[in-house]
Amino acid sequence: MENLIEQIKNIVGENGLIIGDDVAKRAGDWLGRSKCGASAVVRPASTQELSEVMKLCHAAGQKVVAAGGLTGLVHGADAVQNEVMISFERMNKVLEVDKTGRTMLVEAGAPLQKAHEAAKEHDLMFAVDLGARGSCTIGGNISTNAGGNQVIRYGMMREQVLGLEAVLADGTIISSLNTLLKNNSGYDLKQLFIGSEGTLGLVTRAVLRLHSLPKSENVAFVAFDDFAALVDFFGAATRAFGGALTSFEVMWDSYYELIVGDGSKHNPPLPKGHKYYAIVECQGYEPQKDADNFNAVLEKMVEDEMFADAMICQSLAQAQAVWAIREDIVGLFMGTQPAAVFDVSLPISTMDNYLNELFVVVKQKWGEKSRVIVFGHLGDCNLHIVVSPGVWEPQTQGEIETMVYPPLKAIGGAVSAEHGIGLEKRNYLHHSRSESEIALMRTLKTALDPKNILNAGKVLV
Numbered sequence: 401m402e403n404l405i406e407q408i409k410n411i412v413g414e415n416g417l418i419i420g421d422d423v424a425k426r427a428g429d430w431l432g433r434s435k436c437g438a439s440a441v442v443r444p445a446s447t448q449e450l451s452e453v454m455k456l457c458h459a460a461g462q463k464v465v466a467a468g469g470l471t472g473l474v475h476g477a478d479a480v481q482n483e484v485m486i487s488f489e490r491m492n493k494v495l496e497v498d499k500t501g502r503t504m505l506v507e508a509g510a511p512l513q514k515a516h517e518a519a520k521e522h523d524l525m526f527a528v529d530l531g532a533r534g535s536c537t538i539g540g541n542i543s544t545n546a547g548g549n550q551v552i553r554y555g556m557m558r559e560q561v562l563g564l565e566a567v568l569a570d571g572t573i574i575s576s577l578n579t580l581l582k583n584n585s586g587y588d589l590k591q592l593f594i595g596s597e598g599t600l601g602l603v604t605r606a607v608l609r610l611h612s613l614p615k616s617e618n619v620a621f622v623a624f625d626d627f628a629a630l631v632d633f634f635g636a637a638t639r640a641f642g643g644a645l646t647s648f649e650v651m652w653d654s655y656y657e658l659i660v661g662d663g664s665k666h667n668p669p670l671p672k673g674h675k676y677y678a679i680v681e682c683q684g685y686e687p688q689k690d691a692d693n694f695n696a697v698l699e700k701m702v703e704d705e706m707f708a709d710a711m712i713c714q715s716l717a718q719a720q721a722v723w724a725i726r727e728d729i730v731g732l733f734m735g736t737q738p739a740a741v742f743d744v745s746l747p748i749s750t751m752d753n754y755l756n757e758l759f760v761v762v763k764q765k766w767g768e769k770s771r772v773i774v775f776g777h778l779g780d781c782n783l784h785i786v787v788s789p790g791v792w793e794p795q796t797q798g799e800i801e802t803m804v805y806p807p808l809k810a811i812g813g814a815v816s817a818e819h820g821i822g823l824e825k826r827n828y829l830h831h832s833r834s835e836s837e838i839a840l841m842r843t844l845k846t847a848l849d850p851k852n853i854l855n856a857g858k859v860l861v
């Protein structure tokens with residue numbers, strides 16, 4: 401490997417390579433709970449450099465792991481000894497914004513927030529947004545097909561990528577930087593790299609679709625005492641607000657009470673004691689009209705007794721404070737360890753039963769001290785579930801997984817909604833994908849990466 405590293409250094413230069421003790425000084429995850437386990441970290445400055453590096457790695461059969469901001473939650477960017485990490489941190493620029501075409505050309509290592517800011521300078525918006533925006537990268541967002549807080553209106557990352565460039569396992573550069581909304585000229589190759597978690601190619605640049613920057617944002621925080629009322633409200637909100645409805649995020653009481661409970665940095669916008677709390681956000685282009693409509697719809701819902709309590713945010717600061725409760729993932733992690741964390745999809749109509757059964761089996765197994773904390777993008781059929789049993793033994797993770805995943809299969813759920821498969825869920829992929837689907841995934845993997853050097857062992861066992 402030393403010889404290979406020396407050759408890589410000749411391509412990327414001293415600044416582009418981290419070796420020895422310096423590797424373990426780097427974090428292995430977003431909370432800094434683990435250390436980088438790779439033998440070396442390569443930091444190419446361009447697509448061409450990465451291509452040359454991959455030609456060497458391919459010839460040597462050297463396994464590589466792609467890393468963005470390390471905010472992924474399924475161990476997709478974990479690296480072990482004898483693997484080389486490819487970090488995109490030096491490829492972090494927004495290269496171009498086309499105001500007329502409403503597109504942006506971005507390097508893979510650009511943080512999501514940088515893309516937001518660059519679009520805003522041109523009165524435009526990049527529509528994928530999520531809590532890790534300051535750290536996660538566009539390359540990571542593409543590779544995981546990230547979702548986030550605005551999916552009900554704009555869709556996931558897949559809907560925002562018009563074109564991309566990737567380096568294949570053997571160093572071939574596939575430059576498919578389409579800027580057109582319509583382009584049906586043959587296979588849509590970018591789709592191979594969106595959501596494939598760095599197993600089929602390394603994304604280096606992307607053309608992103610932009611939208612007009614909204615001029616109004618109206619946010620309400622609404623409490624419910626039963627699930628049927630919550631679902632009825634969601635249906636009514638989609639009808640009343642139509643395309644303006646941007647987010648419908650729900651926190652179960654267990655989440656709300658943990659995050660705004662004793663010693664919390666957050667002020668509870670509504671009293672504790674209700675069963676569900678939802679953030680409803682609408683965006684539009686006519687501030688006065690949008691605010692009047694938002695208030696009128698909610699007032700009518702008060703008359704119709706559609707919820708238990710509600711607060712309409714009167715300022716941006718108030719809206720940000722409400723969102724900060726939903727996005728306090730650090731507070732959630734710190735308050736629930738040790739715990740198993742899940743990101744699943746299931747039809748809204750099945751959520752209540754599914755969760756009630758889960759609450760029962762967890763309590764039966766671990767008793768009153770155990771907790772199941774639930775929140776997520778209900779409008780997208782996507783829940784995040786944290787099971788904190790109160791004790792932890794080597795088999796606990798597996799025991800919780802068998803409570804969470806198999807029941808999903810029967811109701812047409814998915815083991816991953818937006819975080820991907822990584823290492824964590826590969827044993828459960830068959831719950832959500834058929835044998836023939838998995839076989840085709842393997843065919844694609846073998847065709848594009850015959851030596852299995854790209855993120856080996858991730859996604860597919």
Ligand SMILES: Cc1cc2nc3c(=O)[nH]c(=O)nc-3n(C[C@H](O)[C@H](O)[C@H](O)COP(=O)(O)OP(=O)(O)OC[C@H]3O[C@@H](n4cnc5c(N)ncnc54)[C@H](O)[C@@H]3O)c2cc1C
Nearest residue numbers: 468469470471472476537539540541546547548598603818
């Ligand atoms: C606080 C918090 C909130 C979050 N909220 C959401 C949310 O609402 N919605 C959501 O979808 N996710 C969410 N996530 C998960 C995470 O932020 C996303 O999955 C994000 O897209 C990962 O980006 P990253 O740059 O950190 O990628 P990493 O974690 O570094 O990598 C993720 C995967 O992509 C691969 N990869 C990274 N860069 C490349 C590249 N250039 N080419 C090929 N493969 C690459 C890696 O090998 C790995 O498999 C959240 C995470 C945190 C910590």
